[in-house]
Amino acid sequence: MEYIQLLFPIIIFELILKGISIRDLLKRERGEVKGKNKLVWVLVILLISTIGPIFYLLYGRKTD
Numbered sequence: 001m002e003y004i005q006l007l008f009p010i011i012i013f014e015l016i017l018k019g020i021s022i023r024d025l026l027k028r029e030r031g032e033v034k035g036k037n038k039l040v041w042v043l044v045i046l047l048i049s050t051i052g053p054i055f056y057l058l059y060g061r062k063t064d
Contacts, residue, residue, distance in 0.1 A: 021045045021053035032062050
C-alpha cells in the first residue's frame, strides 16, 4: 500500500506531461514539427515513458 502512495505523484506527473505534449502536437501544423510526421511523434510521446514527451518538447518542435 505504501508503494502506491510513492508512485501516485509520478503517475500524475507522467499523465500531465503526456497531455501537454499531445495537446501541443495536435495544435501544430505538419510543417511545424520536425520530420513532418505527427504520427511518429504521437508514438514517441505515448510509448516512451517520461523521456518521450520530454524529447518531443525539447527537440520535436520547430522554432522560428
